[in-house]
Amino acid sequence: MTTIKDIAKKAGVSVTTVSRALNGYSDVSEITRKKIAQVAKELNYSPNSLARSLVMKRSQTIGLLVSGFTKESVKDNFMVEVLAGVNEYVSGSSYDLILFNTNSSKQREKTYTQLCRERRVDGVIIQGIRTDDPYLKEVVESDIPCLLIDIPLESDHVSHVTTDNVLGAEKAVKHLIHLGHEKIGMINGHEFAFVSRERLQGYQKALDKAGLAFHPEYIADGEFTEEKGKEAAFQLLRNHPEITALFCASDLMAIGAMSAAKELNRQVPVDLSIIGYDDILLASYVSPKLTTIAQNKFGLGYEAARLLIGLLQHETETHRLVMKTELMERESTAEVKK
Amino acid sequence: MTTIKDIAKKAGVSVTTVSRALNGYSDVSEITRKKIAQVAKELNYSPNSLARSLVMKRSQTIGLLVSGFTKESVKDNFMVEVLAGVNEYVSGSSYDLILFNTNSSKQREKTYTQLCRERRVDGVIIQGIRTDDPYLKEVVESDIPCLLIDIPLESDHVSHVTTDNVLGAEKAVKHLIHLGHEKIGMINGHEFAFVSRERLQGYQKALDKAGLAFHPEYIADGEFTEEKGKEAAFQLLRNHPEITALFCASDLMAIGAMSAAKELNRQVPVDLSIIGYDDILLASYVSPKLTTIAQNKFGLGYEAARLLIGLLQHETETHRLVMKTELMERESTAEVKK
DNA sequence: AAATATACCCAAAACGTTTCGGATTTACTT
């Protein structure tokens, strides 16, 4: 593997000059620059980024921490789309992406900070972390520039991008109310997700504004999974048959709720309206097609990468970005039966 | 950021000893080892992998080259599942994954080998590359250990994992023949995909064995996309209305074909049988549910990582792995109408 | 003609590790 020294020797100059020539500094004459470039090509040189990073103290890599990127998570393409967005922006930059796998076994033996500091990543993007994850505390305490997706923390070195979950949930519930629904259940994620808290707020807000009573017993947690969402729907619909509409905090849970409804012989949307959240791919393919609150998942990732890299290069100062949501009216919601 | 030197100073030993102590060498006494470990913890030390890699000439990273990981590719979760498999195995190893983005613009300015050599990856996994991609030639010519997914090349430093595409396609077509179909069209990918060539062979083989004539005009390319698959189906069904069944080389194209059929008022499966390939998530969600040849995409990625890492660590010598496929009989195929 | 500016170049230190080839002490053999 050829080095800068080999080039220096063959071109008859010092390594300093080679380095400066290849990096486009001005204090090297045009003819030696040409010469060096030619020799470099002849020897099929490629720089050793490790050596460079070592001395420059910047690795030009950003770490990507996705928790739970497993066989099962493929169904929920939320994470995948975010990843695609991150990838898209990063690929246009001078950075590369390093994927950190934080399966639970590894987590115990290596902390978040260790992971990042060993690899000397310049910054890190974190997605899908729970608020009770030990890593989260570390983030705030460490000094590694960090961008959180869907966790609204902010400090000198931590920023975030998210969507307006309160408003999004409000839109969803408002839609149901417009259709005449008054007994509206909610299937939420879990208490350790910021988005769950916010979507709950939106739900309450919409009820409030419409002058409808808030029934805590109309709410059940579905852990963001299809299975648990189905169970939650079962529970809600059996204990409170008067419910005519369900607002689910994720599409996957909404799809679970749809199967529950089917098994309970409640036809969607005539006997029961269901609205989801996320607008995952499956939402347009299940039958009936799922009405949902769409978030720009790709954009979320894209903007996350953009924000972080902007900060790393001191080109920007923003630490926070909130994106819009959009109601996608499909076939799983309808006017309440009189 | 604390270094090995800081530890040495504080513990009153040489850097050599610190290094050897932390790496578990035997020629350091138990008491100094304890001492060093304690000091390391006090100073919150984490090793600099860049420095280590530089001297050891191994970076403990493997590169992942996925071409076309974009907004659109999310629908086709083939790649995503493979990625999940790779990720799963790698996360259990001591390696980390670095994602190389080869969008076309970057490709021109940086070659495949440069990408890998700059980052000094120990090996690389390549997925979704076309046979006419300039990168592919580079792989063979370079000396970087490389694992190809679905491209059956083999040499000193290149290995591959794939599925038995000939047999898989044969199974699909045989299934159609068993249902009584004789005029069977095929929507293939494109000529620059090994899998397309192999699936075509399987198609011909099945026809041969059944004593059915091979009609080249019953074949059209759909580029592996839903759009082009739909177009190909249109063309085939309009020009050859006698066709009663379609074998598609990917589920996405099969889904495209289903919409074409709908628009042409040919009801699946009674008027037209359609069988896909891959068994992507959507296959079970479209209506009617798609009969298809399932491949273990997650396993493909998992085994790819395993094979490569095994080779890197000289624990294995295998350069080739072929996985099985399975016929998933669903609702898009039926007996031919008499 | 002297002083100054400009253009071009370089030696050496630094980044944080690992490892080679001993060196020193202590314990064990003969």
Add this chain to the structure above:
DNA sequence: AAGTAAATCCGAAACGTTTTGGGTATATTT
């Protein structure tokens, strides 16, 4: 008591870059 073995330790070189703080000509100004 001398020699050998084992147990611990260490100095210095190496990995391949970038950068600092100059140096030496040549050209330009005064």
